[in-house]
Amino acid sequence: MEVFWRQGYEGASVNDLTEAMGINKPSLYAAYGGKEELFRKAVARYAERDMGYARDAFAQPSAYEVVATLLRENVIAVTRPDKPHGCLSIQGGVACSTENAPVAGFLASSRLAGEGALADRLARAVAEGDLPAHADPIALARFVMIVTEGQAVHAAAGVSREDLRQAAEIALAGFSAASGARLPERATDPV
Amino acid sequence: MEVFWRQGYEGASVNDLTEAMGINKPSLYAAYGGKEELFRKAVARYAERDMGYARDAFAQPSAYEVVATLLRENVIAVTRPDKPHGCLSIQGGVACSTENAPVAGFLASSRLAGEGALADRLARAVAEGDLPAHADPIALARFVMIVTEGQAVHAAAGVSREDLRQAAEIALAGFSAASGARLPERATDPV
DNA sequence: CTAATTCTGTACCGATCGGTAAGGATTCGA
DNA sequence: TCGAATCCTTACCGATCGGTACAGAATTAG
Numbered sequence: 001m002e003v004f005w006r007q008g009y010e011g012a013s014v015n016d017l018t019e020a021m022g023i024n025k026p027s028l029y030a031a032y033g034g035k036e037e038l039f040r041k042a043v044a045r046y047a048e049r050d051m052g053y054a055r056d057a058f059a060q061p062s063a064y065e066v067v068a069t070l071l072r073e074n075v076i077a078v079t080r081p082d083k084p085h086g087c088l089s090i091q092g093g094v095a096c097s098t099e100n101a102p103v104a105g106f107l108a109s110s111r112l113a114g115e116g117a118l119a120d121r122l123a124r125a126v127a128e129g130d131l132p133a134h135a136d137p138i139a140l141a142r143f144v145m146i147v148t149e150g151q152a153v154h155a156a157a158g159v160s161r162e163d164l165r166q167a168a169e170i171a172l173a174g175f176s177a178a179s180g181a182r183l184p185e186r187a188t189d190p191v
Numbered sequence: 192m193e194v195f196w197r198q199g200y201e202g203a204s205v206n207d208l209t210e211a212m213g214i215n216k217p218s219l220y221a222a223y224g225g226k227e228e229l230f231r232k233a234v235a236r237y238a239e240r241d242m243g244y245a246r247d248a249f250a251q252p253s254a255y256e257v258v259a260t261l262l263r264e265n266v267i268a269v270t271r272p273d274k275p276h277g278c279l280s281i282q283g284g285v286a287c288s289t290e291n292a293p294v295a296g297f298l299a300s301s302r303l304a305g306e307g308a309l310a311d312r313l314a315r316a317v318a319e320g321d322l323p324a325h326a327d328p329i330a331l332a333r334f335v336m337i338v339t340e341g342q343a344v345h346a347a348a349g350v351s352r353e354d355l356r357q358a359a360e361i362a363l364a365g366f367s368a369a370s371g372a373r374l375p376e377r378a379t380d381p382v
Numbered sequence: 383c384t385a386a387t388t389c390t391g392t393a394c395c396g397a398t399c400g401g402t403a404a405g406g407a408t409t410c411g412a
Numbered sequence: 413t414c415g416a417a418t419c420c421t422t423a424c425c426g427a428t429c430g431g432t433a434c435a436g437a438a439t440t441a442g
Contacts, residue, residue: 008286010201014430016288024391029431091286094277094347095199097207108348139357142350146358150341156285157299159333166330167337174365205400215421220401 001042006084009039009093009103036103039092043110046088050077054114063125064172064181067144070118071168074148078155079164086156090149115145122179132180140179147171192233197275200230200284200294227294230283234301237279241268245305254316255363255372258335261309262359265339269346270355277347281340306336313370323371331370338362 003012003020014035018025032038053073060066078087089111093104122137131137151164176183194203194211205226209216223229244264251257269278280302284295313328322328342355367374 006286007288008201008284010199011286011288011291013288013428015428025430026392026432027390030389035430086285090344093199094285094344095197095202095282097198097202097204100202104347111344112348112350136357139354139361142345142354143358143361146338146341146345146355146362148341149344150337150339153281153285153302153340153344154333154337156295157303159303163330163333164337166327167334170330170334170365170369171337171362172365173368174361174363177364177368178361204398206398216400217402218420221419226400 001045001088002084004039004042005046005086005088005091008091008096010096010100039103040106043088043092043107047110050083050088053077054117058117058121062182062184063122063131063179064176064183066118066121066125067140067175067181068172070144071147071171072165074151075155075161075164075168078152079161084156085158087149087152090152091156111145111149115141118144125181130182135179135181140175143178144171144175192236192279193275195230195233196237196277196279196282199282199287201287201291230294231297234279234283234298238301241274241279244268245308249308249312253373253375254313254322254370255367255374257309257312257316258331258366258372259363261335262338262362263356265342266346266352266355266359269343270352275347276349278340278343281343282347302336302340306332309335316372321373326370326372331366334369335362335366 003016006012007016014025014028017035017038018028021028023031028038032041053076054070057066057069057073060069079085084091089107092107093100094107096104119138119141122131122135122140125131126133126135126137147168151167154164154167175181194207197203198207205216205219208226208229209219212219214222219229223232244267245261248257248260248264251260270276275282280298283298284291285298287295310329310332313322313326313331316322317324317326317328338359342358345355345358366372
């Protein structure tokens, strides 16, 4: 998983993978079927282990807290000192050769599925009166996901956690301004 | 340039490139020296041709208009119907094999250089009183660049221009809220 | 202690990678 | 019209790609 994370789908050779796994090539093929299947399993594991914060975020009581948790936890996730910086879903392959286009498409649709889930959560907030009726859950979810993706790209470039956190707070201000979200009682961290 | 843009540095084979250029492999090597040199020239050409809007944006009279132009033109640039969707600087390679790490590093530092230029422009706005003294040019520039990068990733996933435009307006609201920027006279486009 | 079985590791498959050497066609100056 | 210099193309280089055949080692069953 970390090899794919660090080097992308195409940049990770089967030799790199087997070396990191401590097994031989035939064992990899016996256990996983092939490089692409292994990648899909790695992405699934990544989603469960390294993006578990999304579940916690969605469970927050208010839309503001959902988004705040998402943005702040994302910053932490993409800058863990013991893991590759960035996000597997981005690093994995935003662009690749035509023969591996399905991999890029798979990652893209995974990300958009997450965006859809966030939009659903925000729509619920509108229905509950937590967000005003004029708020656009789909557009807001898109904005939030765009910020998380940008942060992943930035993190991969080596930008520090604290620097990304500042940007997350600005994004949160944008979410509040554009959504009219009710703010939680304790003050937020202004930049 | 477009082959690199669409397939990334590693995903674009020399065969793909020569085919698109209508020349033979030895001609490519005679003219450019190698794949990596060709890529760097492609990036330079891209910066000049497809990111020229940045110069126009920096020339805007107010910080708000600088950022608004940057965000809105970026949306247009990453969703041109006759070009690959996304941004060469991102697609080119956010992650790649260890042997091509210099390419990814080169792209990352190019992007951060753009961020630095924007920070300088915003610092000027603070000095001129266009932005309040408490505004943080570096953090604001980082936020704007993060949004443009996220939009490039989103565009590469096939999200439409109009959808990205909505997100840009939300980001702009965030910039205004966090910077305390004076708004231009004509009303902005609320989401 | 032997026989059947799993399992690991070596060695190899054709294809493609980035990059190049050498020959054939073409164009140019004289 | 001839010789020379410049292309352009074909063919190939070693290395590596993803993927596999096969033999020897370890394990288990009887």
